[in-house]
Amino acid sequence: MFKMIYGLLNGQDIKELREIIETATFVDGKISNPHSLVKDNLHLNDEEAYERSSTIMTNALLRSEEFRAFAFPRKIAPPLVTRYNKGMRYGLHPDMAFMQSVDGPVRSDISCTFFLQDPSKYEGGALHIKQADGHMRFKGELGSAIVYPSTTLHEVEEVTKGERIVGITFIESQVADPAKRELLYELNEVAALEGANMSAENFTRIQTVQQNLFRRWGEC
Ligand SMILES: O=C(O)CCC(=O)C(=O)O
Ligand SMILES: [Fe+2]
Known part of the structure; x- marks a missing residue:
C-alpha cells in the first residue's frame, strides 16, 4: 500500500531546504552503491548540509500523524537529498534490506521520497513502482512525500527536462510485514x-x- 502525504514539509522547511541545496556540494550517487549498473543520480555530500537537511525532513515525518499511523516507525534513516539532472535516472532495482546509518542498521520496510522540486520544473523523473497487479507512477507536489513498501521493484524514470530534486529515506517499522x-x-x-x-x-x-x-x- 502507498500513501501520498500532502503538505508534509511546511513553508519554512521548504525555504531552509532550498537554501541548503543551493550551496551544498553533490557527488555521483554511485558512492553509496558502486556496483549498481542502473544508478545515475547525484547525492548531497556535505556533512553540515546533510545534518541540517536530514533533521528538517526527519522532524517533518515525526510530526505527521498521517505518517505515524501508516508506518508505525521504529527507526528512520537520516533522509538524503538527491538530484537528477537532464538525462539522469535510477533504473529498476530493489532496495537493500538493511541500510547503514550513524545509529546502526535500519531494516528498510518502507521507502520514502520527499518531493523538493515543483513538478512543473521538470519533465520525466516519475517514481515508477512495479507490482504484479499493475504499475504506479508518482510525481508529487513540492513539500509532499510518498511512502511505499521497500519490498517493491521500482525506478526513477529518466529526467527529460529540468532537474528533479528529492529527499529519500528508509524506515524500519514496528510491524515488518x-x-x-x-x-x-x-x-x-x-x-x-x-x-x-x-x-x-x-x-x-x-x-x-x-x-x-x-x-x-x-x-x-
Ligand atoms: O528518488 C526516488 O524517488 C527513489 C530513489 C530510490 O529508489 C532509491 O534511492 O533507492
Ligand atoms: Fe530505491
Whole structure:
C-alpha cells in the first residue's frame, strides 16, 4: 500500500531546504552503491548540509500523524537529498534490506521520497513502482512525500527536462510485514473514524483487538 502525504514539509522547511541545496556540494550517487549498473543520480555530500537537511525532513515525518499511523516507525534513516539532472535516472532495482546509518542498521520496510522540486520544473523523473497487479507512477507536489513498501521493484524514470530534486529515506517499522501493517492501519483508521458512533462498550472491545494485534505483530 502507498500513501501520498500532502503538505508534509511546511513553508519554512521548504525555504531552509532550498537554501541548503543551493550551496551544498553533490557527488555521483554511485558512492553509496558502486556496483549498481542502473544508478545515475547525484547525492548531497556535505556533512553540515546533510545534518541540517536530514533533521528538517526527519522532524517533518515525526510530526505527521498521517505518517505515524501508516508506518508505525521504529527507526528512520537520516533522509538524503538527491538530484537528477537532464538525462539522469535510477533504473529498476530493489532496495537493500538493511541500510547503514550513524545509529546502526535500519531494516528498510518502507521507502520514502520527499518531493523538493515543483513538478512543473521538470519533465520525466516519475517514481515508477512495479507490482504484479499493475504499475504506479508518482510525481508529487513540492513539500509532499510518498511512502511505499521497500519490498517493491521500482525506478526513477529518466529526467527529460529540468532537474528533479528529492529527499529519500528508509524506515524500519514496528510491524515488518506489509500485510499485517496494512490490516492494523485499516483497523485503526476505522476505529478512529467510527469510534464516536459506537457504544462505549463496543469501542472498548475494538480497542482491545487493536492493542492485542499490535502486541502480537509489533516489535519495540
Ligand atoms: O528518488 C526516488 O524517488 C527513489 C530513489 C530510490 O529508489 C532509491 O534511492 O533507492
Ligand atoms: Fe530505491
